[in-house]
Amino acid sequence: MPLDRERIVAAAIALADEGGLEAVSLRKVAARLNAGPMRLYGYISTKQELFDLMVDEVHAEILPAEQPSEWREALRILAHRTRQAALRHVWLADLLGGRPTLGPNGMAVTEAKLAALDGFADIDTVLRAVETVSSYLTGAIRREIANLRAERVTGLSKREWQRASGPHLTKMLATGRFPALTRAVHDGADVDAEASFATGLDWVLDAVAAKLSRPPAV
Numbered sequence: 001m002p003l004d005r006e007r008i009v010a011a012a013i014a015l016a017d018e019g020g021l022e023a024v025s026l027r028k029v030a031a032r033l034n035a036g037p038m039r040l041y042g043y044i045s046t047k048q049e050l051f052d053l054m055v056d057e058v059h060a061e062i063l064p065a066e067q068p069s070e071w072r073e074a075l076r077i078l079a080h081r082t083r084q085a086a087l088r089h090v091w092l093a094d095l096l097g098g099r100p101t102l103g104p105n106g107m108a109v110t111e112a113k114l115a116a117l118d119g120f121a122d123i124d125t126v127l128r129a130v131e132t133v134s135s136y137l138t139g140a141i142r143r144e145i146a147n148l149r150a151e152r153v154t155g156l157s158k159r160e161w162q163r164a165s166g167p168h169l170t171k172m173l174a175t176g177r178f179p180a181l182t183r184a185v186h187d188g189a190d191v192d193a194e195a196s197f198a199t200g201l202d203w204v205l206d207a208v209a210a211k212l213s214r215p216p217a218v
Contacts, residue, residue: 003035005043009053016054016091026050055095056103061085063108067115072205074116078109079137079201086141093145097138120212129208136204144193 011032015023026047030037044050062081068074086092100110113133117126151157156164173182191199 003033003039003043005053007033008040008043009050009057012050013054013057013089017089021051021091021094024050024054051095052101052103055092055101056105058085058089058092059101059103059105059109061088063105063112067112071116071120072209075113075133075205075208076201078112078116079133080198082137083141083144083197086145087148090145090148093142096141097135117208117212125211129211132208133201133204136200140197140200144197147193 008029011029012024015028015032024047026040026044027037029050030040044053062078062085064077064081068077086096100106110130113130114126117129120126121129147158150161154161169185172178173185
């Protein structure tokens with residue numbers, strides 16, 4: 001079967017889904033496709049270019065079929081779809097937050113974010129709002145993926161890790177040096193990752209709403 005960029009990118013994504021970005025190289029992708037490595041250079045110049053194409057391909061999963069008219073709902077849906085894509089492709093967390101994705105799918109996602117706020121404020125405010133939401137997404141997704149990776153590496157679930165760490169934590173809190181942390185441990189509600197993500201996202205969107213409703217400076 002002849003090679004093309006679509007097949008190369010699909011093979012690279014499959015490798016990354018199985019073993020992370022470290023499992024991706026032009027040589028390994030070529031082997032996956034039963035092709036010689038040099039054949040790939042007619043389509044892909046560098047591994048970084050391959051990573052960019054992989055990220056852009058995943059962005060096709062993020063863009064919803066229809067764009068909601070209400071800006072909060074539009075940004076909320078894009079945020080949750082980004083998290084869901086990252087959970088399907090955990091390597092995506094390592095490539096979020098860098099330079100903008102300039103492929104067609106990445107640009108379409110950026111267009112959807114900007115379009116959601118178009119007309120609600122001046123362009124600089126819109127850009128800062130989109131950057132703020134994107135920064136929250138990157139941090140929250142990376143934290144969640146880091147916890148999932150820790151579970152795989154240690155073989156301990158969150159509950160098992162908490163039980164194993166309990167004696168040390170109890171000893172440290174008993175010193176009285178960490179009163180705020182003690183209250184958090186004893187009185188704080190234990191919520192799952194999805195609920196935590198949704199709550200934090202709503203708070204960020206509340207902050208954006210406050211900026212959008214602020215009258216312009218005279």
